[in-house]
Structures are given as C-alpha cells and as structure tokens.
Amino acid sequence: MSTVSDFIIQRIREWGVSRVFGYPGDGIGEFDGALGAAERDGDGLEYIRPTHEEICALMATAHAKFTGEVGVCVSTSSPGAFHMMNGLYDAKMDNQPVVAIVGQQGLNSLGTGSQQESNLERALADVAEYVQTVVSPEQAQAVIDTAFRTARTRLGPTAVILPHDVQGMTMPDLSPESWVSRSSAVAPSTRVTPPETDIVRAAEVINAGSKVTFLVGHGANGATDEVLEAARLAGAGIITSLRGKQVVPADVPHHTQQLGLLGSLASYTQIKNCDTLVLLGTNYPYGQFLPKSGQARSVQVDLKPEHTGLRYPIEVALWGDVKETLTALIPHLEETTDLSWQNSAAEDMRDWEHEMEAQANVRYSDGVNPRAVFHELNRRLPAEAIVTADAGTTADWYGHHIRLQRGMTGDLSGRLATMLAAMPYAVAAKFAHPTRPVICTIGDGAFQMLGMNELITVKKYLSRWENPQLIILVVHNDDLGQVSWEMRTEDGNPLWRTSQDVESVDYAGWAELLGFTGIRVHSDEDVAGAWDRAFATRGVTLIDAYVSRNVPPLPPHITFEFAKNTGEALLKKDPFAKDVIRDSAEAMVTEGVERIKNAFTKNNG
Structure with missing residues (x-):
C-alpha cells in the first residue's frame, strides 16, 4: 500500500519536476523516508541538500528562473519553514513558480504549542499564493495539484503543509464521494493572447509615436525575436530591466541596457525624451526614472x-503572454522609415560604452578598480555563459559592464534584492544546465552570509556536472559597500564603520582548503590574467579581488540631492572622506572628460 508521501512524490513527478532542494528534520521525516525509498527503487526525485533551508528556497527560485519549470523546496516544520521564508519571498517578488513542501508536527499537536509546532498557515499566508495543511489522505491529491496549478498560473510560491502522521497514512483510491475532490496534474495554458480589439488599439498608439521606447523585463523571456521585430517596425529604442538583460542581445545597437541608478546615460536620455512607452513583461519599480505624467x-x-x-x-x-501578444500585434504595426530616434539611442549607447571603458581604466591607490574586474570578465564571457549577480555594488557593476549576448543568461534577486542569492543561484544553474559555464559575482559581505557554506555544497555535488567549470568572483573590499554609499547619498550620513566593516577573510584560501583553485588579485594588472586562468581551469575557481571600497557607483545622472547628501556626509567626518573625495573626483573627471569628448565628436562629425 502506498502512503500519502509516496503519492505526493509520484504526483510531483507527474507535474514535470525531477529535482527538489531539501533539508531534513523530524517534522518531514516520513516524507524524507519515502523520498529515500523511491530513490532506491529508481523512480524517485533528485534530492539536493545544501547547507541551509534558506538556500533550498533560493535554489528552487533560481531553478524556476533558469528553466521556466516549477521549483520545489522541502523542509521540516518550524524552524525549517521559517528559514525558507526569505527564498520564498524572492520567488514571490520576482514572480516565480515555486512549491514548498513543509513538514508539521502530528495532527493532535496543532494549536497546542507542542515542540516545533507553529501556526505555519498563518506564517506562510503572506508569502504564498496558496497555503494549505493536508489533514487527511483524501485531501492530499487536490491540495498538491492546486499548489502546482496556482504556482504556474499566478507566478508565485505556494506551500503544502504535511503533518508528520498524515505523511505515513495509507493513500486510498479516490471514488465519487461528498467533500472529496478528484483533481488533475494538469495546468492551464499561460500562452494568453488579448482580444483583437485591444491589440488593434495598442498598435494604433505605437504607430502614432515618433519616439517609441520599449522597456523590456524578465517577463519577456522567450520573446527575443518578437521584441526585436516589433522594435524594428516601430523604430523603437530598447531598454531592459536588470532581470531582463538576457532578453535582448547586447549587440543590438539600440539596446541601451538598464535604466536608473545602475543604468546607462543612454537609457536615461531615451526615457526622458520618448513620446511612447511600451512596457513588456516588467514591473519596473523605480517610478522616478519613468517619463513625466502626460x-x-x-x-x-x-x-x-x-x-x-x-x-x-x-x-x-x-x-x-509577451511572446503571444507581440505575435498578434506585429501584423498591425506600420513599418517606419524614420529611424532617427533609434539611431540616436544607438549613438548615445556607443558613447556610454566608451565612458564605461574609461571608468574601468581608472586606477585607484587603495585597491583594484572593481569596474575593471567586471569589464575584463565581460570581454571573456564564453558562449552560453550563465552569470549571477548579488545585491549591492556587484549589481551596479553587473548592470554597467556585463553585456549578455544571445544564448547567454544572467539573473539575480530582483525586487527583493536579497544578499547572498548569487551563490545558490549559481549552484542551481549548474544543476539545471550542467554543460554550461557559470560565473557567480558576489560581494564579501554577502559571501560571508551563507555563500561560503555553499562551496561545501559545490564540493559535494561537483562530480554530477558534465562541465564542472564554476567561477566565483568575490568582490573583497571589507565593506558593505552599497549600504555605505546609500548612507552617504540618501541620508547624508557618514559611513559608520561599526555597522559597515566586514572582517577580512582569505576567500581564495577557503576555496583552496576545499580543493578548488584560488586566485588572489591585488592589482589592476593582475585582473586580465586572473580571468584567463579561471576560464582555462576545468573545475571550480574562486577569484578573490581586493578592490577599493571607495569607488563610487555613480549614477548616469547625478541629481542635486545625490551631490548634496554626499557632501554633507563627508563633512560629518566620514572615516574615508579623503579617499572618497579622491576616488570620486577620479571617476567624475573621467566621466566629464568622456562626455566632453563625445559631445565634441558629435558636433564635429
């Protein structure tokens, strides 16, 4: 006789899932036992066990991002379920289908305050699109199917809570019976196309514009050709969100990359002058960078x-769906013969690329230029590379310097912007695409959170990857850099070393301790060689780049408030005021020189 756990494992497989990310505990023990039995019988699920439940949920989210499939994570009851919450919020805020299978103490313990018994439904209610405790075997089928169906259609996480005793109960064959649902492991299609009348109205708006801009997000994944064709017909410039980088190849000349603090001046110019804005699969949250109303x-x-x-x-x-909608829209778009707007965006982007190269070539006295590290990485990205970035200044350098070509993939924790996600994302990418090279870019503060632990996970599973090449870049500046700059630029406060200093660690040595290749980069002259060596290594390499903590992540357009707050912070005895002033001056002079050169070139042909 099969149990509820046996049935759920088989049902997960029927939903097209072959891999789960889990961490054991007594609350999920019967289910874990069934997973083990299924594995021994040869019809189980691949069970990946990292070092923490938060990593399980982040890996499930990353799996969904890198495959388009439903990600599944498994944990015990509290505290395991609580540990997973951050990763589930990452899925919620980036619209990813994830199903969490969560253990619980026995039915008789519910509501009694027993050991590790908590109100998990209430705890998970905010993060999950659907959350339900299975209280009988007859209920299990409908609950697990609803969780998967909801995750796929609502694009968010769901949670199934399994009390320990229910996990081992006998699963009956369901027959027509009052209160019992007999459900299906079938999700409705999400290839949704709007009505023709709405398509025609949208085409009329786009056709009427002379300065059309497409703002493309991660929701346009899989629609690259349709986006490019619609932009060609409309003469549109293209801006991508940070998570939409991979949708539009970097070699498209009128693709001006990102918008906002870590975007390009070309995108800023485009958005400030467009007369038509087309948002494609994006929930871009920074309203201050969008056009004025009207x-x-x-x-x-x-x-x-x-x-x-x-x-x-x-x-x-x-x-x-962006792909289906654009397919219906394209026949209604009139091909423009005036490409001046699109060509202007392309010219502005060429100028920006010259500026980024110049910024990468600036030399600082207090450490390696982090821009140079990313700039040199970008020059060497192999075909089909997967690049993950972390929250913090690594996201700035990723946005400013990484250019993903067709066939490459990149991602990070978007709207949640949680630290440490780059590492579990990279490991999940290796499981999803074991033949592709993966590069993880992460700051030292984030790496210390749980990232260092995940090198242990890599060591454990390395033999499963056909191509074991995984490169981890640790941006080592002994500082929570992004927050340090936010203290200055947003609040006018000096850096507070008590909160901001990160204890220096020999990260390359940690990698070497685990049997991997460690490379230390102490000078700008070492950067190119470090990347060459890493890409020549068939295995795991950690590049420990000792970078300056004072290189400013300058936005493309410096506002009065930005300059004013930074000045006030430095006057309040910022401990690195002299270095910040020197390094900022270097960066701003380079920026100014490049913009003057670009203007001179334009004015003189």
Missing part, C-alpha cells in the same frame, strides 16, 4: 494583470 502615451503587456497600470498611467493594458 509626456508619453503608454502600452503595457503582462501576464499578471495586477501589474498593468501600476507604475505609469497606461492607455492600453494588455493581459497576456
């Missing part, structure tokens, strides 16, 4: 209808 007519396409019209006043809101 400046641009706007169309938005999104599979999550609640996102449409949320960030900017929309004239036509299309509830649909």
Whole structure:
C-alpha cells in the first residue's frame, strides 16, 4: 500500500519536476523516508541538500528562473519553514513558480504549542499564493495539484503543509464521494493572447509615436525575436530591466541596457525624451526614472494583470503572454522609415560604452578598480555563459559592464534584492544546465552570509556536472559597500564603520582548503590574467579581488540631492572622506572628460 508521501512524490513527478532542494528534520521525516525509498527503487526525485533551508528556497527560485519549470523546496516544520521564508519571498517578488513542501508536527499537536509546532498557515499566508495543511489522505491529491496549478498560473510560491502522521497514512483510491475532490496534474495554458480589439488599439498608439521606447523585463523571456521585430517596425529604442538583460542581445545597437541608478546615460536620455512607452513583461519599480505624467502615451503587456497600470498611467493594458501578444500585434504595426530616434539611442549607447571603458581604466591607490574586474570578465564571457549577480555594488557593476549576448543568461534577486542569492543561484544553474559555464559575482559581505557554506555544497555535488567549470568572483573590499554609499547619498550620513566593516577573510584560501583553485588579485594588472586562468581551469575557481571600497557607483545622472547628501556626509567626518573625495573626483573627471569628448565628436562629425 502506498502512503500519502509516496503519492505526493509520484504526483510531483507527474507535474514535470525531477529535482527538489531539501533539508531534513523530524517534522518531514516520513516524507524524507519515502523520498529515500523511491530513490532506491529508481523512480524517485533528485534530492539536493545544501547547507541551509534558506538556500533550498533560493535554489528552487533560481531553478524556476533558469528553466521556466516549477521549483520545489522541502523542509521540516518550524524552524525549517521559517528559514525558507526569505527564498520564498524572492520567488514571490520576482514572480516565480515555486512549491514548498513543509513538514508539521502530528495532527493532535496543532494549536497546542507542542515542540516545533507553529501556526505555519498563518506564517506562510503572506508569502504564498496558496497555503494549505493536508489533514487527511483524501485531501492530499487536490491540495498538491492546486499548489502546482496556482504556482504556474499566478507566478508565485505556494506551500503544502504535511503533518508528520498524515505523511505515513495509507493513500486510498479516490471514488465519487461528498467533500472529496478528484483533481488533475494538469495546468492551464499561460500562452494568453488579448482580444483583437485591444491589440488593434495598442498598435494604433505605437504607430502614432515618433519616439517609441520599449522597456523590456524578465517577463519577456522567450520573446527575443518578437521584441526585436516589433522594435524594428516601430523604430523603437530598447531598454531592459536588470532581470531582463538576457532578453535582448547586447549587440543590438539600440539596446541601451538598464535604466536608473545602475543604468546607462543612454537609457536615461531615451526615457526622458520618448513620446511612447511600451512596457513588456516588467514591473519596473523605480517610478522616478519613468517619463513625466502626460509626456508619453503608454502600452503595457503582462501576464499578471495586477501589474498593468501600476507604475505609469497606461492607455492600453494588455493581459497576456509577451511572446503571444507581440505575435498578434506585429501584423498591425506600420513599418517606419524614420529611424532617427533609434539611431540616436544607438549613438548615445556607443558613447556610454566608451565612458564605461574609461571608468574601468581608472586606477585607484587603495585597491583594484572593481569596474575593471567586471569589464575584463565581460570581454571573456564564453558562449552560453550563465552569470549571477548579488545585491549591492556587484549589481551596479553587473548592470554597467556585463553585456549578455544571445544564448547567454544572467539573473539575480530582483525586487527583493536579497544578499547572498548569487551563490545558490549559481549552484542551481549548474544543476539545471550542467554543460554550461557559470560565473557567480558576489560581494564579501554577502559571501560571508551563507555563500561560503555553499562551496561545501559545490564540493559535494561537483562530480554530477558534465562541465564542472564554476567561477566565483568575490568582490573583497571589507565593506558593505552599497549600504555605505546609500548612507552617504540618501541620508547624508557618514559611513559608520561599526555597522559597515566586514572582517577580512582569505576567500581564495577557503576555496583552496576545499580543493578548488584560488586566485588572489591585488592589482589592476593582475585582473586580465586572473580571468584567463579561471576560464582555462576545468573545475571550480574562486577569484578573490581586493578592490577599493571607495569607488563610487555613480549614477548616469547625478541629481542635486545625490551631490548634496554626499557632501554633507563627508563633512560629518566620514572615516574615508579623503579617499572618497579622491576616488570620486577620479571617476567624475573621467566621466566629464568622456562626455566632453563625445559631445565634441558629435558636433564635429
């Protein structure tokens, strides 16, 4: 006789899942036992056990991002479920389908305050699109199917709570019976196309524009060709969100990369002058960088209808899949013969690339230029590379310097922007695509959180990857750099070393201790050689780059408030005031020189 756990494992497989990320405990013990039995019988699930439940949930989220499949994570009851919450919020805020299978103490313990018994439904209710405790075998089928169906259609995490005794109960064959649902492991199609009348209205808005800008997000994944064709017809410039980088190849000349603090001046110029804005699969949250109200007519396409019209006043809101919607829209777009707007975006982007190269070539006296590290990485990215970035200044350098070509993939924790995600993302990417090279870029503060632990996970599973090449870049500046700069630029406060200093660790030595290759980079002259050596290594390499903590992540457009707050912070006895002033001056002079050179070139042909 099969148990509830046996049934759920088989049902997970029927939903197309072959790999789960889990951490054991007594609350999920019967289910884990069934997983082990299924593995021995040859019809189980690949069970990946990292070093922490938070990593399990982040890996499940990353798996969903890198494959388009449902990610699954498994944990015991509290505290395991609580540990997973951050990773589940990452899935929620980046619209990823994840199902969490969570253990619980026995049915008789519910509501009694027993050991490790907590109100998990209440705890998970905010993060999960659907959460339900299975209280009988007859209920299990409908609950697990609803969890998967909801995750796929609502693009978010769901949770199934399994009390320990229910996990081992006999699973009956379901027959017609009052209160018993007989459900199916079938999800409805999400290839949604809006009505023709709405498609025509959207085309009319786009056709009427002379300065059309597409803002493309991760929701447009899989629609690269359709985005490019629609932009060609409309003469549109293209901006991508940070998570949408991979949708549009970097060699498209009118793709001006990101918008905002870690975006390009070309994107800033484009968004400030466009007369039509088309939002494609993006919930871009930084309203201060969008056009003024009334400046641009706007169309938005999104599979999550609640996102449409949320960030900017929309004239036509299309509830649909980006690929399917653009396929329906393209025949209605009139091909423009005036490419001046698109060509202007391309010219501005060429100028920006010259500026980024110049910034990468600046030399600082207090450490390696972190821009140089990312710039040299970008020059060497192999075909089909997967690049992960972390929250913090690594996201700035990733946005400014990494250019993903067709076939490459990149991602990070987006709206949640949680630290440490780059490492479990990279490891999950290796499981999802074991033949592809993966590069993880992470700051030292994030690496110390749980990232260092995951090198142990890598050591454990390395033999499973056909191509074992995994490169970890640790941006080593002994500082929580992004927060340090936010203290200065947002609040006018000096850096507070008590909160900001990161204890220096020999990260390359830690990698070597585990049998991997460690490379220490102490000078800008060592950067190129470090990357060459890493890419020539068939295995795991950690590059420990000792970079300056005072290189400013300058936005493309420096506001008065930004300059004023930074000045006030330095006057308040910032401990690195002299270095910040010197390094900022170096960066700003380089920026100014490049912009003067670009303007001179334009004015003189």
